Amino acid sequence: MIGRLFLLPIVLSLLWCLFLTVNGYSLQQGKKGFYGIFVFCGLVMAFFTLMIWLTNPY
Numbered sequence: 001m002i003g004r005l006f007l008l009p010i011v012l013s014l015l016w017c018l019f020l021t022v023n024g025y026s027l028q029q030g031k032k033g034f035y036g037i038f039v040f041c042g043l044v045m046a047f048f049t050l051m052i053w054l055t056n057p058y
Contacts, residue, residue, distance in 0.1 A: 005041075005044070005045055005048065008041050008044065009037055009038055009041040012037045012040075012041065013034060013037055016030060016033050016034065016037060017030075020033075
């Protein structure tokens with residue numbers, strides 16, 4: 001699972017893009033959503049990195 005975390009922001013960005021186009025918004029109008037997606041994904045990845053570092057048996 002950890003090795004596939006790079007897919008999370010890609011999938012969420014595509015879904016956000018789809019939502020914007022279906023509802024008639026431009027990508028420029030949804031810029032804050034993209035920022036939020038990348039911040040959220042960064043926090044998730046930082047959390048998993050911290051957990052791996054804390055539970056490393058070596």
